[in-house]
Amino acid sequence: MEKFFRFVIDNKVFVLVVVIVFLIVGVLGIFRIYIDNDVLHWFSRDSDIARLNYYINEKFESNNPIIIMISFERDVFTRDILEFIRRISRKVKEVEGIVEVISLTEVDDIKSTDEGIIIEKLFSEDIPDGEGLKGIREYVMSKESYKGSIVSRDGKSVNIIAIPQVGGDASKVARVVRKEVEEIINLSGVDCKVFFGGAPMILNSISKLVVEDISKLVPIVSFVVLVILFVSFRTFIGTFIPLITVLISCAIGMGVMGYLGYPLTTFGVAIPVVLIAIGNAYAIHVINEYYERIYQHTNSKDALIITLKRVFIPVLMSGLTTIASLISIGVGTELNSTKNFSTVSSIGITLATLFTLTFVPAVLQFFSIKPKRVHLHTTTSFLSNVSKFIFSYRMYVLVIFIMISGLLIFWATKVRIEVDYFGYFDENTEPRKVGNAIADTFDGSFELKTYFKGNIQDPTLLKVIQIIEEEQRYFVGGKSKPQSIVEVVASLNDGMVNVKVIPETEYEVQNLWFFIEGKENIKRIVSDDKYETVVNLLLGKVNSSDRYALINYTKDLINKYSNITLVDVRESLDEVSKFISKSLYNRLSRAGVEVLMIDGKVLDNKEEVTSYIEDVVRNYLQQNLKRDFKNYDEKKEFLSKFVKKIYSSLLIDENVLSVKDVEYALSPSVWGYIPVPSEEGINPFEFADTTGLAKLFSDMEQQILRNQIISLSIIVLVVFIMNFITFGNFIESLISLLPILFTLIANFGIMGFLNIKMDFITVTIASIAVGVGIDYTI
Numbered sequence: 099m100e101k102f103f104r105f106v107i108d109n110k111v112f113v114l115v116v117v118i119v120f121l122i123v124g125v126l127g128i129f130r131i132y133i134d135n136d137v138l139h140w141f142s143r144d145s146d147i148a149r150l151n152y153y154i155n156e157k158f159e160s161n162n163p164i165i166i167m168i169s170f171e172r173d174v175f176t177r178d179i180l181e182f183i184r185r186i187s188r189k190v191k192e193v194e195g196i197v198e199v200i201s202l203t204e205v206d207d208i209k210s211t212d213e214g215i216i217i218e219k220l221f222s223e224d225i226p227d228g229e230g231l232k233g234i235r236e237y238v239m240s241k242e243s244y245k246g247s248i249v250s251r252d253g254k255s256v257n258i259i260a261i262p263q264v265g266g267d268a269s270k271v272a273r274v275v276r277k278e279v280e281e282i283i284n285l286s287g288v289d290c291k292v293f294f295g296g297a298p299m300i301l302n303s304i305s306k307l308v309v310e311d312i313s314k315l316v317p318i319v320s321f322v323v324l325v326i327l328f329v330s331f332r333t334f335i336g337t338f339i340p341l342i343t344v345l346i347s348c349a350i351g352m353g354v355m356g357y358l359g360y361p362l363t364t365f366g367v368a369i370p371v372v373l374i375a376i377g378n379a380y381a382i383h384v385i386n387e388y389y390e391r392i393y394q395h396t397n398s399k400d401a402l403i404i405t406l407k408r409v410f411i412p413v414l415m416s417g418l419t420t421i422a423s424l425i426s427i428g429v430g431t432e433l434n435s436t437k438n439f440s441t442v443s444s445i446g447i448t449l450a451t452l453f454t455l456t457f458v459p460a461v462l463q464f465f466s467i468k469p470k471r472v473h474l475h476t477t478t479s480f481l482s483n484v485s486k487f488i489f490s491y492r493m494y495v496l497v498i499f500i501m502i503s504g505l506l507i508f509w510a511t512k513v514r515i516e517v518d519y520f521g522y523f524d525e526n527t528e529p530r531k532v533g534n535a536i537a538d539t540f541d542g543s544f545e546l547k548t549y550f551k552g553n554i555q556d557p558t559l560l561k562v563i564q565i566i567e568e569e570q571r572y573f574v575g576g577k578s579k580p581q582s583i584v585e586v587v588a589s590l591n592d593g594m595v596n597v598k599v600i601p602e603t604e605y606e607v608q609n610l611w612f613f614i615e616g617k618e619n620i621k622r623i624v625s626d627d628k629y630e631t632v633v634n635l636l637l638g639k640v641n642s643s644d645r646y647a648l649i650n651y652t653k654d655l656i657n658k659y660s661n662i663t664l665v666d667v668r669e670s671l672d673e674v675s676k677f678i679s680k681s682l683y684n685r686l687s688r689a690g691v692e693v694l695m696i697d698g699k700v701l702d703n704k705e706e707v708t709s710y711i712e713d714v715v716r717n718y719l720q721q722n723l724k725r726d727f728k729n730y731d732e733k734k735e736f737l738s739k740f741v742k743k744i745y746s747s748l749l750i751d752e753n754v755l756s757v758k759d760v761e762y763a764l765s766p767s768v769w770g771y772i773p774v775p776s777e778e779g780i781n782p783f784e785f786a787d788t789t790g791l792a793k794l795f796s797d798m799e800q801q802i803l804r805n806q807i808i809s810l811s812i813i814v815l816v817v818f819i820m821n822f823i824t825f826g827n828f829i830e831s832l833i834s835l836l837p838i839l840f841t842l843i844a845n846f847g848i849m850g851f852l853n854i855k856m857d858f859i860t861v862t863i864a865s866i867a868v869g870v871g872i873d874y875t876i
Contacts, residue, residue: 103406103459107399110460117457121346127353134361135304136268136297137794145432147797151789154549154632155264159197160622162297162791164272165543166190166258166279167536169291173253174202175235177227182288183256184225189278190260195271198618201258202238202248206619208589215593215613220244240756242579242688250539251690257540261622262298269305272298293532295543297791303529304364315371320345323378331385339461340381341374343453348373351446360442365435365859369442372866376420377450380413381458388462402459410455415824417451419817423865426812431805433798439862503840506847513846515802516642516855517795537638541578546570546645547790548633548652552783555607555628560584560600561766562662562773562782565677566655567633572680573651574637574644575704576687582633583624586614588762595730597737598758599765637792646796649788656786663776670772671719677772679712681763682744685755694748714747719767726770733768740764802861809865810842817868841867 106113138155141148155161166186170179184203191199207220220238225231238244239253248257260275262268276294283292320341328337348370360366387409391401421444428440488495524530536543548566552559560583567580584600590610592598601607611628614620624631637645667674683704686692694701694710701707718740727733741760745751766772773782814835821831845864854860 099410100403100407103403106456106459107402107463110463113456113460114464117346117453117460120350124346124350124353127356128349130356130359131352131362133305133309133363134269135301135363137791139361140363140365140433140435141794142432142434147432147794147801150549150787151547151794154547154789157625157630158622158632159264160632161262161264161268162545163543164196164260164262164268164275164298165294165296165536165540166260166275167255167293167295167532167539168258169250169255169293169535169539171254171289173235174249174256175231175238175253177225177231179288180221180225180231182286183258184221185286186279186282187258189282190258190275193260193271193274193278195263195266195268196260196275197263198261198622199258200248200261200619202244202256205244205248206617208586208593208613215590217613217617240752240759242685242756242759243585246540246577246688247579255539257536259296268298269301272296272302276302293535295532295536297543299532300529303527307364311367312370315367316374319371319374323374327378327382330382331389335462335465336385336389339385339458340378343381343458344374344377344450346457347377347446347449347453350449351442354445355438355442358438358441360438361435363435363438365433365439366442368859368862369439369446372443373446373450376866377447380417380451380454383409383413383416384454384458385462398463402463406455406459411824413451413454415820417447417454419813419820419868420447420866421451422816422820423809423813423868426809426816427805427862427865429805429812430808431801433801436805436862499840503843506843509848509850510843510846512850512853514642514855515799515857517798517802517857540638541636542638544637544792545790546635546637546648546652546788546792548635548656548788549630549786550632550783551630551785553604553629554583554624554631555604555611556782557600557602557604557607558662558664558773558780559782560587560607561769562659563631563633564600564766565773566652566659567635568677568681568684569655570633570635570648570652571684572704572708573648574635576684578636578638579684579688580633580635581623583620583631585762586620588765590614592758595734597730597734597765597768598762599733599737599768602770634790642795642799645792646799649793649796652788656788658775659773660781660783660786661776661779662773662782663779664771665774667767667769667772668723670774671716671723673774674766674772675712675716675719677766678715678764679708681766682711682715682748682760683708685759685763686748686750689754691750691754696749711748714744715764715767718743723767727768736768737761737764740767798857802856806856806861806864809861810868813865813868814838838868 138148138151143149143152168183168186172179174180174183180203183201187199187201187204190196191204203219203221203225205220206217209216209218221234226234235253238249245251248259249255262271272294276299279292279294283290323341323344324337327340331337351373352370355362355366355369384405388401388405391404392398394401424440424444424447426440427443428437431437533543548570550559550563554560563582564584567582567584571578571580587607587610588598588600590613591601591606593613594610601610623634637648665673686707687704692702692704692707694707696710701710722736722739727736738761741757741764744760744764817838818831818835821834822828825831825834842864845867848854849856849860
């Protein structure tokens with residue numbers, strides 16, 4: 099390597115020019131970088147985690163919604179406020195990239211008339227006032243499909259839900275939407291409070307945070323490094339050359355990121371910070387060794403040659419172990435953002451290592467100045483005393499380390515894996531406040547989608563979907579109402595036969611489809627060939643474990659109902675009663691009734707309320723469900739009496755739950771047959787699975803531990819091999835891993851003690867610590 103070193107030193111100007119050219123090219127590449135924090139885009143279309151999500155978004159032309167929640171001091175059912183809501187809704191609909199807007203004034207309503215079914219806007223162009231508006235208010239507040247979804251339970255807040263176009267830049271569209279809404283509110287003078295939520299709005303907040311973090315963290319870490327270097331070397335060259343070297347490496351690395359088309363994400367913001375923090379160490383080794391040699395040689399060239407000979411292997415090994423640690427982070431993961439971080443960071447460290455052995459010697463030779471000797475007698479004396487103490491009391495030191503390790507291992511067991519968008523924000527930040535407000539007032543903003551492939555016009559499949567979505571809803575407490583085709587079909591049937599129930603024949607469903615064919619809101623949940631559908635469930639404040647439990651529960655339901663037998667309802671009263679009791683509880687919970695007072699006894703939890711309802715339903719069915727229903731009139735008569743029984747038994751009335759909502763919950767009692775899971779039976783659907791943002795988070799959580807194990811295994815093995823090559827001794831190579839092992843224990847122990855969750859960002863710390871930490875052993 100001496101020839102190479104002499105070439106670098108003899109051609110110092112050439113080396114400097116080459117580095118400057120690379121720097122210019124790299125800086126130009128930085129301008130190609132764009133910000134993209136859409137979680138779905140962090141995965142490739144072919145990844146197991148995101149494949150179905152991409153497919154559903156394109157198939158149903160759906161996307162994560164933009165949610166605009168507006169709260170008023172007074173009731174929203176006044177002409178001026180409704181006109182204000184309509185103005186905002188229609189302005190949002192005009193924004194390029196918005197394909198659909200759902201709001202109180204723009205929603206389609208299914209109504210039954212003497213002439214048949216009518217689907218029209220809930221509010222006409224001329225919004226009524228007085229008694230007409232009072233009647234609409236009573237109608238809206240009696241329907242759970244509206245109350246809690248687009249208008250709050252107290253009638254003082256509304257939700258405007260905007261659906262961005264698939265394939266577009268949802269965060270950019272969200273910025274335009276926000277600007278337009280804020281402009282209307284400012285000009286109108288209406289006294290209201292607006293909350294901008296949904297994934298696209300949160301992405302904007304995260305993108306803003308990314309820019310702010312880079313603008314703050316890079317100068318801070320640069321300043322800290324600069325201070326440390328000055329204290330260490332006390333010279334201009336010694337202070338600035340290591341930092342300049344790593345900044346050049348960082349700039350070129352980020353430029354490569356731009357040329358490769360990698361977006362800047364929440365993960366990517368750490369790249370320059372990591373590079374600056376760990377990339378300057380190699381130049382420090384060279385400069386420190388050079389300063390030691392320059393005092394022994396009057397010729398700076400000779401001092402540089404000896405310096406490079408001595409530090410080449412340690413610097414190379416340190417660089418390679420760090421590069422290996424960064425590469426290991428991207429191995430075995432489906433996250434593009436993680437792979438991009440791994441690639442760009444490893445390129446940056448590769449450049450830092452290369453420039454340390456070329457650019458730094460060239461600069462030192464170019465500025466051939468013999469530095470003043472820095473006397474560090476106090477520091478050297480202190481460290482000497484410390485080493486003597488450790489050597490003298492090595493057994494005690496070892497015992498202390500073992501005790502500390504045991505304590506850290508205990509805390510390491512407390513580390514929790516969790517991926518949560520809101521978790522990256524403080525409680526007082528806008529995203530957290532908005533998320534909490536929307537979750538408290540409405541259903542929430544994060545979707546869990548359940549996909550079904552099969553004949554959507556088959557009543558059996560519709561019944562299976564109704565069972566699964568009601569079970570999902572019950573599992574999360576009942577307040578969130580799924581959006582699906584099932585209740586739409588039942589409502590259409592109600593318009594035709596005055597009974598809100600799924601029809602018994604496919605022919606009846608086909609006849610009903612005429613009224614919704616081509617509707618935008620239907621296209622979002624049913625494919626054009628009517629062979630695929632999706633159920634959307636919005637989630638509010640659901641922690642990681644509950645979200646994971648819901649997804650597993652849904653998968654169990656899908657597996658359970660993948661084979662069914664059709665059983666007469668009269669022979670399955672237990673199954674029917676349980677299902678109806680859960681459906682009724684869901685509606686009670688959404689209406690805000692979670693406590694019942696029955697015969698002086700307080701029923702104040704889900705299980706007690708459901709159990710009581712189940713007993714009421716079962717007893718009623720045992721006494722009254724004794725014959726087949728010849729037509730819908732008989733079903734209507736039966737359900738009408740059943741509704742009254744529920745009202746009287748639960749001590750509520752139609753002001754709490756509308757007749758139609760209770761009727762729909764009770765409708766399985768008049769199905770004729772109910773799908774019951776069976777090992778040998780028919781398959782109601784070809785395929786079903788869960789997806790959506792909530793599912794993506796849970797899948798990411800499952801990958802984190804696996805990726806951590808793979809990454810650490812790879813880097814520890816690589817470090818051992820490199821140390822063995824360096825030291826040539828098996829025992830010494832093993833001993834060199836002990837500090838790294840303690841560092842890993844300390845890393846996870848501190849995370850557990852401080853309740854720092856392991857997510858897709860913090861999972862990288864351990865691997866980087868191994869790659870960087872081995873430098874000190876070397």
